[in-house]
Amino acid sequence: MAFEKNILCIGAGYVGGPTMAMVAAKCPRYRVVVVDIDKDKIKAWNSSHLPIFEPGLDELVHQTRGKNLFFSAEIEKNIQEAQIIFVSVNTPTKTFGQGAGRAADLQYWEKTARQILANSKDAKVVVEKSTLPVRTASAMERILNENHKHIRFEVVSNPEFLAEGTAIRDLEFPDRVLVGSRETPGGLKARKEVVEIFLNWVPGEKILESNIWSSELSKLVANAFLAQRVSSINSISALCEKTEADVDEVAGAIGMDSRIGPKFLKASVGFGGSCFKKDILNLVYICESYGLEKVARYWESVVEINEWQENRFVQNMLVNLFNTVAGKRIALFGFAFKADTGDTRESPAIYVAQGLLAEQAEVVITDPKALKNARRDLKNFKKGLTFEPDPYKAARNAHAVAVLTEWDVYKDLDYKRIFKSMIQPAFIFDGRNILDRKKLYDLGFNVFAVGKAPLKHF
Numbered sequence: 001m002a003f004e005k006n007i008l009c010i011g012a013g014y015v016g017g018p019t020m021a022m023v024a025a026k027c028p029r030y031r032v033v034v035v036d037i038d039k040d041k042i043k044a045w046n047s048s049h050l051p052i053f054e055p056g057l058d059e060l061v062h063q064t065r066g067k068n069l070f071f072s073a074e075i076e077k078n079i080q081e082a083q084i085i086f087v088s089v090n091t092p093t094k095t096f097g098q099g100a101g102r103a104a105d106l107q108y109w110e111k112t113a114r115q116i117l118a119n120s121k122d123a124k125v126v127v128e129k130s131t132l133p134v135r136t137a138s139a140m141e142r143i144l145n146e147n148h149k150h151i152r153f154e155v156v157s158n159p160e161f162l163a164e165g166t167a168i169r170d171l172e173f174p175d176r177v178l179v180g181s182r183e184t185p186g187g188l189k190a191r192k193e194v195v196e197i198f199l200n201w202v203p204g205e206k207i208l209e210s211n212i213w214s215s216e217l218s219k220l221v222a223n224a225f226l227a228q229r230v231s232s233i234n235s236i237s238a239l240c241e242k243t244e245a246d247v248d249e250v251a252g253a254i255g256m257d258s259r260i261g262p263k264f265l266k267a268s269v270g271f272g273g274s275c276f277k278k279d280i281l282n283l284v285y286i287c288e289s290y291g292l293e294k295v296a297r298y299w300e301s302v303v304e305i306n307e308w309q310e311n312r313f314v315q316n317m318l319v320n321l322f323n324t325v326a327g328k329r330i331a332l333f334g335f336a337f338k339a340d341t342g343d344t345r346e347s348p349a350i351y352v353a354q355g356l357l358a359e360q361a362e363v364v365i366t367d368p369k370a371l372k373n374a375r376r377d378l379k380n381f382k383k384g385l386t387f388e389p390d391p392y393k394a395a396r397n398a399h400a401v402a403v404l405t406e407w408d409v410y411k412d413l414d415y416k417r418i419f420k421s422m423i424q425p426a427f428i429f430d431g432r433n434i435l436d437r438k439k440l441y442d443l444g445f446n447v448f449a450v451g452k453a454p455l456k457h458f
């Protein structure tokens with residue numbers, strides 16, 4: 001069968017894989033190829049064990065793979081054949097040179113752009129799917145278009161707003177799809193081509209068109225606003241603990257104000273994930289580079305509060321465990337940065353585990369999907385660390401349990417059984433406020449939740 005369009009995505013990660021699986025499922029007339037430099041990852045995408053866990057992803061890939069969705073390590077050939085190329089390579093925080101620790105590291109992006117140029121024989125639309133600093137498109141256009149091949153590339157921005165854990169639902173029923181381009185005839189034509197892809201399943205009124213700089217900046221700002229809400233409620237959680245107010249009650253009361261809204265007001269040990277911190281730091285760096293010091297400091301404080309909250313959680317454990325955790329077994333329930341994903345990038349659990357290990361605790365980590373990544377994250381710690389898939393075994397002989405990921409499975413465990421198997425007095429630190437405190441207290445636990453008065457038996 002001849003396909004109507006050849007779409008390529010460079011980067012088969014958390015964004016590229018699921019996004020293109022959705023495009024393939026919704027557009028059977030398009031041939032969709034996803035490529036990556038990581039050959040093992042491509043092998044995994046072509047196997048029955050996909051490289052990432054995401055609810056609904058297995059089914060979606062199964063439905064489309066080999067029909068109009070293909071995963072390949074052949075980057076050059078696929079560039080040649082594509083008319084539209086999405087680029088969803090990683091854009092981590094720079095770790096070296098100017099802007100280290102803040103600016104986005106665009107080396108992968110630039111390499112991709114040069115690779116597209118080297119392997120193209122005709123005009124193509126290049127779509128920025130990765131999250132990028134505002135005005136990146138201008139550099140990309142220069143790399144792509146200052147060539148001797150007389151080929152014209154149009155750069156379009158189409159940032160991805162999916163959230164891990166709900167990626168498939170977010171892709172199928174997005175709040176909005178944003179497509180930004182230059183407002184030149186060529187830019188508008190390219191924008192239309194990208195919009196047409198999404199019109200296969202997204203209602204037209206949910207597709208926003210904008211100038212390219214607004215589109216690039218909107219993604220950074222969306223993440224900054226989301227993270228800011230978490231830091232705002234987390235800052236209030238500390239005040240609640242001092243005043244016997246309950247942060248969930250406060251969040252409930254303010255969230256019913258339609259101007260505030262109820263979402264993203266859950267106090268916790270802190271936010272994680274590959275994006276929030278990196279994107280805010282990138283925003284901070286951009287503001288600084290334009291001389292907007294006050295704006296930079298304002299957004300930087302969102303990251304600072306998050307780090308403070310993680311540290312506060314560890315300190316609270318330490319103080320309440322009689323100022324020492326050395327030699328004490330402590331079970332961490334959850335290592336993923338949120339429920340329904342195996343992703344541990346920037347997970348607060350990394351910080352908590354490191355803090356406890358530095359105090360010479362015997363840390364046992366359990367998680368339904370993230371143990372492989374947890375092992376990798378903590379590979380430098382040789383002593384005092386165990387990984388245990390079964391939460392009951394993890395808690396056995398422990399002095400304390402700390403809930404660090406809001407997996408549903410932790411809500412319904414037999415805590416009576418867990419209590420009996422632990423060293424007494426037994427402590428539970430609920431870093432996600434998912435457990436029934438009163439019930440746990442009645443079972444005999446000393447219970448510490450975020451932004452709530454502790455329930456102690458002494």
Ligand SMILES: NC(=O)c1ccc[n+]([C@@H]2O[C@H](COP(=O)([O-])OP(=O)(O)OC[C@H]3O[C@@H](n4cnc5c(N)ncnc54)[C@H](O)[C@@H]3O)[C@@H](O)[C@H]2O)c1
Nearest residue numbers: 011012013014015036037038088089090091108130131160
């Ligand atoms: N993870 C999320 O929830 C999320 C959501 C929205 C936006 N984003 C953004 O999307 C981008 C990708 O994020 P991700 O989480 O999918 O990252 P990821 O690390 O999971 O995947 C990126 C992939 O790109 C590949 N890659 C790097 N250079 C390459 C090259 N030259 N050629 C081919 N492949 C190459 C890597 O091997 C990797 O598999 C980032 O900019 C991120 O900020 C991520």
